[in-house]
Amino acid sequence: MNGAFWRGNIDFYCGLLLLSISALAIWTVSELDFGTAQEMGPAYFPLVVAGLLGAMSLFMIVKGLLTRGEAVGHIEVRPLFFILASFLAFGLLVQPAGLIIAIVTQVALAHFASPDTRVIESILFALGLAVFSAVVFVHLLGIPVSLFP
Amino acid sequence: MMDVLGLLAHGFTVAGTPQNLFYCLVGALCGTLIGVLPGLGPVATISLLLPATYALDPTGAIIMLAGIYYGAQYGGSTTAILMNIPGESTSVVTALDGHRMAQQGRAGEALAIAAIGSFFAGCVGSLVIALAGPPLAGIAQKFESPDYFSLMLLGLVSAVVLANGSVFRAIAMILLGLLLGLVGSDINSGLTRMTFGFLQLSDGVNFVAIAMGLFGVAEVVSNLETRGEKKGQIARIGSLWPSMKTLLATKWAVMRGTLMGIAFGILPGGGATVASFSAYALEKKIARDPSRFGNGAAEGVAAPEAANNAAAQTSFVPLLTLGIPTSATMALMIGALTLHGIAPGPMVLTRQPDLFWGLIASMFIGNLMLVVINLPMIGLWVKLLNIPYRMLFLVILVISGIGVYSVNNSVFDVYLTLAFGLLGYILRKLDAEPAPLLMGFVLGPPMEENIRRSLIISQGDFMVFLQRPISLTLLLAAAALLISVALPFIRKRRVEVFKDESAI
Numbered sequence: 001m002n003g004a005f006w007r008g009n010i011d012f013y014c015g016l017l018l019l020s021i022s023a024l025a026i027w028t029v030s031e032l033d034f035g036t037a038q039e040m041g042p043a044y045f046p047l048v049v050a051g052l053l054g055a056m057s058l059f060m061i062v063k064g065l066l067t068r069g070e071a072v073g074h075i076e077v078r079p080l081f082f083i084l085a086s087f088l089a090f091g092l093l094v095q096p097a098g099l100i101i102a103i104v105t106q107v108a109l110a111h112f113a114s115p116d117t118r119v120i121e122s123i124l125f126a127l128g129l130a131v132f133s134a135v136v137f138v139h140l141l142g143i144p145v146s147l148f149p
Numbered sequence: 150m151m152d153v154l155g156l157l158a159h160g161f162t163v164a165g166t167p168q169n170l171f172y173c174l175v176g177a178l179c180g181t182l183i184g185v186l187p188g189l190g191p192v193a194t195i196s197l198l199l200p201a202t203y204a205l206d207p208t209g210a211i212i213m214l215a216g217i218y219y220g221a222q223y224g225g226s227t228t229a230i231l232m233n234i235p236g237e238s239t240s241v242v243t244a245l246d247g248h249r250m251a252q253q254g255r256a257g258e259a260l261a262i263a264a265i266g267s268f269f270a271g272c273v274g275s276l277v278i279a280l281a282g283p284p285l286a287g288i289a290q291k292f293e294s295p296d297y298f299s300l301m302l303l304g305l306v307s308a309v310v311l312a313n314g315s316v317f318r319a320i321a322m323i324l325l326g327l328l329l330g331l332v333g334s335d336i337n338s339g340l341t342r343m344t345f346g347f348l349q350l351s352d353g354v355n356f357v358a359i360a361m362g363l364f365g366v367a368e369v370v371s372n373l374e375t376r377g378e379k380k381g382q383i384a385r386i387g388s389l390w391p392s393m394k395t396l397l398a399t400k401w402a403v404m405r406g407t408l409m410g411i412a413f414g415i416l417p418g419g420g421a422t423v424a425s426f427s428a429y430a431l432e433k434k435i436a437r438d439p440s441r442f443g444n445g446a447a448e449g450v451a452a453p454e455a456a457n458n459a460a461a462q463t464s465f466v467p468l469l470t471l472g473i474p475t476s477a478t479m480a481l482m483i484g485a486l487t488l489h490g491i492a493p494g495p496m497v498l499t500r501q502p503d504l505f506w507g508l509i510a511s512m513f514i515g516n517l518m519l520v521v522i523n524l525p526m527i528g529l530w531v532k533l534l535n536i537p538y539r540m541l542f543l544v545i546l547v548i549s550g551i552g553v554y555s556v557n558n559s560v561f562d563v564y565l566t567l568a569f570g571l572l573g574y575i576l577r578k579l580d581a582e583p584a585p586l587l588m589g590f591v592l593g594p595p596m597e598e599n600i601r602r603s604l605i606i607s608q609g610d611f612m613v614f615l616q617r618p619i620s621l622t623l624l625l626a627a628a629a630l631l632i633s634v635a636l637p638f639i640r641k642r643r644v645e646v647f648k649d650e651s652a653i
Contacts, residue, residue: 014579018321025328028343032335038609042335042342045597046328053324056317073578079373080574083366083546084567090550091563103547110546114373116539125540129547141204143555 010072012064018057025050082113098148099138103130153279160506164514169209173511176213177518180220184227185530187234189541191221192584193368195481196360197545199488200552207489208504212511214485218478219271219461219512222421223519226263226454227530230256231384239421239457242429246442246449251384253445258391262399262447263454264523265391270407270455271516274462277411278469279509282498285470289495294602295614299623301592301599304473306627307416308588310634318581326586329354330593337601349561356484357553358562359590362569363576363583364477365549369542370574383534389524391447399451402432406452410459415466420476421457428456462512469497469505472595477584480591 025046035041063069086109093102107126111117137143163169183194195214202210225237230247243263250259292300309319332343333353344350406428413424432452433442442449465482467473472494474480486493491501498505523530553566573583607613614620 010579014318014321014576014581017575017579018325021325022328025343028345032340032342033338036609037604037611040337040597040601040604042338042340045600046331046342049324049327049331049593053321053328056321056324060317060321070580075578076374079370080571083370083373084571086546087366087550087563087567087570090554091560091567094550094554094563095560099551103551106547106550107543110543113370114539114542116537117543118539121540122543125543129544133547133551136201137551137555141201141555144558145554 007071009064009067009069011060011067011069013072015057015060015062015064018053019061022050022054022057026054079113082109082111086110086113094145096149098146099134100130100147101149103133153283156502156506157279157510159502160508160510161514163208163503163507164212164511169212169507169511170514172205172209172213173216173515174518176216177220177515177522179213180217180222181224181227181519181522181530182533183217184221184224184237184240185533186536186541187228189545190237190364190368191218192360192477192481193364193545194221195478195485196357196364197548197552199357199360199481199485200555202485203488203556207486207491207501208507210485210489211482211504211508212515214482215465215508215512216515219458219515220519220522222454222458222461223264223267223523224530225457226267226450227260227523227527228534230259230263230450231386231531232534239425239461240454241422242425242453243450245429246444246446248384249443249445250447250450254385254387255445256384257387257389258395258447259450260386260527261389261391261524262395262451264520265396266399266403266406266451266455267458268516268520269403270410270459271462271519272513273407274411274414274459275509275512275516277415277463278466278512279506281415281466282470282505282509285466286495286498289471292495292619293617294599294606295617296619296623298596298599298603299614299620299627300471300473301596303623303627303630304467304471304475305585305588305592306630308475308585310630315580316634319585322576322581322583322585323589326589326591327593327596328589329359329586330590331597336594336598347561349559353594354590355553355556355559355562355565356488356590357556358565359569360481360484360587361549361553362566362571363573363586365545366566366570367573367577367583369545370570371577372538373542383531386527386531389527395447399447402448402452403455405431406455407459409452410456410461411463413456414460414463414475416475420464420478421460424460425453425457428452458516465508468493469508470495474588474591477587480587483591 029043029046032043033041034043086106089109090102090106093105104126107122107129111122134147138145138147179194183189183191195217202213221237222239225235225240226243229235229240229244230251233244233248235241235244247259305323309316332350334341334351341351409428409431410424429449429452432448433439436442464475464479467475468479468482474483483493549566550563553562556562576583603613614624
């Protein structure tokens with residue numbers, strides 16, 4: 001921490017993440033009945049678990065602040081962004097536009113997640129996977145989704 | 150004993166129907182495939198295939214999923230031996246001597262020893278389930294709510310102790326999993342909890358979405374990040390027939406590996422990876438000339454391969470008799486059974502004898518299939534080694550999307566998978582392995598139910614957990630385990646065991 005801008009470490013951020021999750025949990029169950037040990041209300045067990053998690057995450061934060069710790073590894077934005085985007089696109093499109101368009105769009109976005117992908121291959125895989133899913137999931141397993149808009 | 154044989158024979162009639170033979174074969178093929186392919190493990194694959202098993206009957210589903218798990222133990226060794234890249238974390242140590250053997254032109258021999266060792270261990274492991282299952286389930290039937298609660302606690306604690314990495318973080322991950330498991334309706338009051346107003350969450354967080362997000366989507370992102378595909382030279386296979394001399398030399402190594410695997414499989418938290426590491430370490434320790442290890446010692450292939458396969462079979466013992474998952478893979482099996490409305494536990498044996506005995510019988514059949522799949526057909530799998538990840542990840546991604554959607558025809562579940570993918574990625578970046586989370590998730594609701602019931606009976610007195618002998622024993626065991634990790638020498642040992650594993 002000597003002078004340079006403090007970037008934090010994995011303990012600190014892990015604690016922070018878990019603390020916010022447990023705080024959220026405590027906040028959302030706090031309106032429910034806690035009950036007694038003999039007659040546990042719906043909030044009893046979740047509050048105990050979230051409380052323990054919160055205590056542990058506080059400990060992590062303190063440890064992260066007091067020790068040097070390991071820095072957070074390099075995060076590459078490209079795969080993360082495009083993989084999540086491709087999944088989101090599938091979710092957004094599958095009902096309004098049908099399965100085929102949803103899967104082709106999903107693969108098209110995923111194509112940009114890696115510099116190793118090749119255009120021809122990805123096009124073939126997009127079509128192949130769309131046909132495969134149509135046959136297996138719609139035809140064989142019979143899930144009710146339309147193939148086209 | 151006669152009873153067991155009779156029941157096992159019944160199991161073979163269940164597993165021997167054309168339908169179940171087919172599921173067994175599909176499982177074995179899928180398992181070998183993902184075992185061979187680096188970057189795709191059993192946890193991710195079983196998550197991917199969970200939706201598909203929804204359409205099958207429960208027995209067929211579990212036969213197939215089990216086949217994937219132990220099939221992966223066979224396939225993993227192929228990549229380890231031929232390319233020095235472990236296809237699975239369970240074959241990391243196999244690569245050490247297996248690849249040296251391949252470089253010496255003995256690849257075929259190494260593959261054959263691995264397959265024969267695995268087959269022997271797999272059969273013994275399945276026999277152990279048949280023999281140990283009924284008595285254990287009998288004991289479990291004496292369990293009451295406090296005992297169950299303590300048992301689950303012990304299960305979670307031992308999972309933490311044997312888990313990879315920081316104990317502290319593993320406990321935090323379990324708590325996070327428990328919390329996620331509690332999302333949805335409270336059984337007693339019928340009120341919904343932690344749903345943030347989402348009606349789709351009132352039945353709880355979709356298990357498939359959590360599993361696929363944490364292990365499918367998050368792993369794809371992590372794998373794409375570590376650029377530069379590991380491309381190794383594929384060694385020439387040569388003769389598949391090991392010399393009689395090598396076979397005899399590895400005989401005892403296979404036995405020891407099998408025993409090691411059986412023990413670690415039954416213990417919660419152990420599983421196939423720890424078993425293979427420990428078996429290798431043992432062989433090296435007792436060898437007359439330890440310097441042979443790392444230079445192509447056949448025992449260094451035989452023992453860990455036997456161990457990981459034995460453990461893959463026997464980890465079903467606690468699952469089927471006590472309802473306790475010993476690893477993330479077993480948590481997925483619980484999820485699969487629950488999707489079919491079967492509560493894993495001692496009742497499986499009495500209420501679902503077809504499933505229990507059919508599964509065990511299918512393991513014998515599956516192991517036999519795997520030897521055939523892996524030895525004579527080895528050339529086919531070697532070709533698959535050339536499939537680059539840039540194509541594989543597209544397949545994983547598309548099957549995750551449509552798969553999770555198909556469970557409830559719900560777009561909400563697709564977004565949920567996305568969110569858990571992001572969470573899994575962040576947790577990995579922060580050095581928190583999400584595997585214990587899945588175990589906590591599965592055990593959340595039964596733990597709450599059992600602690601509730603215990604305290605109703607005891608009228609709110611927490612001493613009930615210490616007053617019942619079974620519960621007290623289990624709690625003491627859990628406490629002893631927790632204390633043992635704090636001791637420096639065991640701590641050092643853990644680091645040693647997992648040192649190489651993080652390389653994958």
